Amino acid sequence: MELVLSEEQQHIADSAEIFLAKASAMPSVRAISQGADGLDLKLWQAMAELGWCGVAVPDSTGGLGLGQIERVLLQEQLGRRLSCVPFFDSAVLAADALHGVAHHPMARLWLERLASGQAILTLALPEVSLPGVRAPSDARPHVEPLAKPLGGDPSRWTLTGEWPWVGSAAMAHAMLLPAQTESGESLLWLVPADTPGLQVQALQTLDATRRVACVTAHALTLDDSACVGRGPLVDELMRRVRCQGAIALAAEQVGVAQQCLDLTLAYTLQRHQFDKPLASFQAVKHRCAQMLVALESARSAVYGAACMADTQPDLPALLFYAAQARVSATQAALFCSREAIQLHGGVGFTWEFDPHFYLRRAQATSQRLGAVSWWLEQVARQLLDTPEEPA
Structure with missing residues (x-):
């Protein structure tokens, strides 16, 4: 395994360091982290123009077609500057999830929009804990996401449940929401943020530079085309x-x-x-x-x-x-x-x-x-x- 960065990779790391040192300086981070939405829109647009949003997305879907190591180099510098952008939630989690189901037309369309920086997406990846570890006594129980056919019609579904910890949900244009059927089959839904019945409640957290929200679906009515993946x-x-x-x-x-x-x-x-x-x-x-x-x-x-x-x-x-x-x-x-x-x-x-x-x-x-x-x-x-x- 070659752990020495190539000349191109070193150039990516160096240019990202220089760019973010100025574009995401600490005075700016302090001001934006105390703002209403916590998004440095100017920085995000500049990153989109540089192609960062699609750094690990295949070029066939509008990305740069680079690998994990190039994305890691960008992520390192973003962490170094505490940049107030949804890079991790959109260009990492959501991008990888969409790439895995890119055979679906809707997933491919949103992946292209994500890679170009036109849209911010997020994935409600379930948090995990060790078996037998009890939740804090003050933790609020949440409703596990459940998808059911509407009136027996396989082309129409209702989605109900809660995803209690979703990064960048309040600034996302669409969300990838995993759920299960009554029989235990796993489904992955691609839901636009403005869908009626979808509620996003921002959470106050320890780290103000990264926004998190609770996402709730109240009998959300979806077409079967919104299901971009199912089963194993x-x-x-x-x-x-x-x-x-x-x-x-x-x-x-x-x-x-x-x-x-x-x-x-x-x-x-x-x-x-x-x-x-x-x-x-x-x-x-x-x-x-x-x-x-x-x-x-x-x-x-x-x-x-x-x-x-x-x-x-x-x-x-x-x-x-x-x-x-x-x-x-x-x-x-x-x-x-x-x-x-x-x-x-x-x-x-x-x-x-x-x-x-x-x-x-x-x-x-x-x-x-x-x-x-x-x-x-x-x-x-x-x-x-x-x-x-x-x-």
Whole structure:
């Protein structure tokens, strides 16, 4: 496996870093994250013009036709700048889901619109937890999504239920909503956001730079053409999308860790104690070195997982590498953001300094697509729950 970036890939990473450093500077992020919709529309339009929305979408459907590694490079820089755009929800989760059902005419049409930046889509990928883990006592129970034929007519359906945690739902033009029939068959619905009976309620979360909403369907009436996937295909697709999404999310966490290290180095170099910069003290050097080790270990895991994903491996192999990237990057982002707070001293907790924004993102992202414990459990089952080889 070649983990060294090619010249073209390095150019993508460098140009994205330069572009976002100016287009998604922290003063802009602060202002937009406190706004009503939380969307940096000017930045999103610029990204669409650059082709970022369709970076991993095949050129046959209007994308750039690049791979997971190129998308990971963009996601890393977007995480580094906490950019207020729905790239992860639209260009990663929704794009991968639509690509998996691109044989459907409606899915192909929306994938082309997504790749061109004309439309924002989101996927209500179900959150996961370990069996036997109880929800918090204050958690509100939700209605599991259920699709039923309307009056026995197979061409008309009613969709009822709730998807309690959907990223970028309030700014999406359409949503991919998984549901099940009464017999347990999985269905995937493509529903425009303005469909009567579809309700989107924004949620207040720890990370204001990324918007999340609760989506509810109240006896939503849909044509059979809105069902873009069904049966085992949907189950397999959702598992694959979760793994590929975990790799992209891990790249974002690498970006968070990188910026935490950069902020810490800049601060400890200019802050003096006993007429010496803090960065000259051995204890501070050691803690910064630990941040760097965690960061680079996570980056290697993420790039390796992205390279493996580009080879279209089977699902167990993809899950293994996605878990490795997800766990190492989550731990690196949490560690580096906490260290940044501590090494900034008392000002690290203040609103005027930036580290708390990265701590919020690291904490919130650590629970997205499954916590670290869930990914470790999947790998443990893969390694241990296999039939013993004959002696």
